[in-house]
Amino acid sequence: MSETATSSNTPSNVTMKDLMSLTKFRLSVLVLVTTFVGYWLGRSGQDLNLPLMFHTLLGSALAAFGAAVFNQLMEIEPDKRMDRTADRPLPSRRMEPGVAFGVGWLLSAFALLHLGKMVNVESAALCAMTLAVYLFIYTPMKQQSAWNTIVGAVSGALPPLIGWAGAAGPPVNNDAYFRLELISSSGAIFLFSLLFLWQLPHFLAINWMYRDEYRKGGFVMWANEDDTGGKTSKLALLFSFCAVALVFLPPFAGDTTYWFLPFALLVNLMLVWLAWKFYKIRDRASARKLFFFTLMYLPLLLGISMVFWKA
Numbered sequence: 376m377s378e379t380a381t382s383s384n385t386p387s388n389v390t391m392k393d394l395m396s397l398t399k400f401r402l403s404v405l406v407l408v409t410t411f412v413g414y415w416l417g418r419s420g421q422d423l424n425l426p427l428m429f430h431t432l433l434g435s436a437l438a439a440f441g442a443a444v445f446n447q448l449m450e451i452e453p454d455k456r457m458d459r460t461a462d463r464p465l466p467s468r469r470m471e472p473g474v475a476f477g478v479g480w481l482l483s484a485f486a487l488l489h490l491g492k493m494v495n496v497e498s499a500a501l502c503a504m505t506l507a508v509y510l511f512i513y514t515p516m517k518q519q520s521a522w523n524t525i526v527g528a529v530s531g532a533l534p535p536l537i538g539w540a541g542a543a544g545p546p547v548n549n550d551a552y553f554r555l556e557l558i559s560s561s562g563a564i565f566l567f568s569l570l571f572l573w574q575l576p577h578f579l580a581i582n583w584m585y586r587d588e589y590r591k592g593g594f595v596m597w598a599n600e601d602d603t604g605g606k607t608s609k610l611a612l613l614f615s616f617c618a619v620a621l622v623f624l625p626p627f628a629g630d631t632t633y634w635f636l637p638f639a640l641l642v643n644l645m646l647v648w649l650a651w652k653f654y655k656i657r658d659r660a661s662a663r664k665l666f667f668f669t670l671m672y673l674p675l676l677l678g679i680s681m682v683f684w685k686a
Contacts, residue, residue, distance in 0.1 A: 389474075393464040397475060398482075399443035403436060405673075406534045410435040412677045413535030413566055417542025420686025424544065431498060431541035434490035435534060438502045441483030442509050444475055449514050453592035459585070460592070490541070497540040497557050505533040521597045524578055532570035539563050561628035565680075568621050573673050575614035576650055580666035583607040584659055604657035608650070611665065615650040619643040625680065635683035642675045 395401075414431055418424065447454065447465050451472065454460035464470040483506060491499035509530035516523040540557045557563065582589060582598040589596050598607045622639035625631040649668050653661040 397464050398440035403439035406439040407436050409535040410538035413538025414542045416684050417539040419684050430493035434486045437482045438486035441479045444479030445510050457588045457592040494541045495545045498537045501537045517594045528571045528574040531574050532567045535566040562630045565624050572618040576611040577669035579611045580662045584662050608654035612650040612654050615647045631683040638679045
């Protein structure tokens with residue numbers, strides 16, 4: 376009897392699937408895609424500089440993996456209480472927290488050092504800011520305030536700026552050590568705002584569909600006490616309208632040709648229409664349709680931006 380009890384409490388061998396779950400591999404791939412698009416647009420009109428691109432993407436990927444590990448370390452108890460996360464390596468005890476901490480530390484530290492050494496200090500600073508907001512503000516805030524969704528959207532909007540800043544490479548000649556204009560240009564503002572606004576209807580739809588799970592986990596979300604969907608759907612509709620307004624920025628700022636506008640508006644009007652349907656119907660099916668469209672929305676807008684971006 377004692378042998379059985381002991382063996383059942385001993386973490387089993389960690390599999391590749393466990394490592395992918397620990398690093399939230401699929402979500403991290405999305406981070407990598409947005410970083411690549413930021414880099415591509417930042418190098419528009421120049422050669423891609425493949426070594427520089429490789430180092431930018433490598434640093435971003437390692438940071439995304441490290442952030443995912445630390446996030447799960449901080450949420451072991453809530454994850455235990457939610458059906459969709461209870462089988463993750465840490466809450467299920469297939470991996471010891473100490474091991475995960477070491478993995479997360481190595482990934483995050485190497486990411487920052489690598490970006491600073493092989494790319495530039497601006498990309499490393501943006502990466503550090505992403506980790507700080509995600510781990511020290513957003514993750515603890517999830518159990519304290521529904522405004523965590525806004526803070527989380529900030530950290531999720533920074534990766535394309537890492538690519539954008541990384542595309543400039545290290546300073547040359549008399550360039551300043553930290554070039555603020557890299558993150559204050561209209562192109563950088565558009566990329567940040569696009570990722571920020573996209574996340575809000577995306578996560579609002581998820582939060583409402585799984586509000587019972589979030590309540591079980593102890594997470595404070597706007598949708599938790601909104602069983603009718605009234606508040607959540609209004610917010611999703613509001614942020615969808617904001618996304619429509621945003622697409623006027625690139626052509627009027629001279630970052631894209633004016634052909635960008637009709638294609639971007641078409642995609643955004645579809646987003647507004649689905650958010651409106653969610654607002655009017657307020658059922659799981661309409662929330663699911665909005666959620667699934669947001670999965671297509673981001674690649675569509677990023678792709679349109681790449682096609683019509685000016686050199």
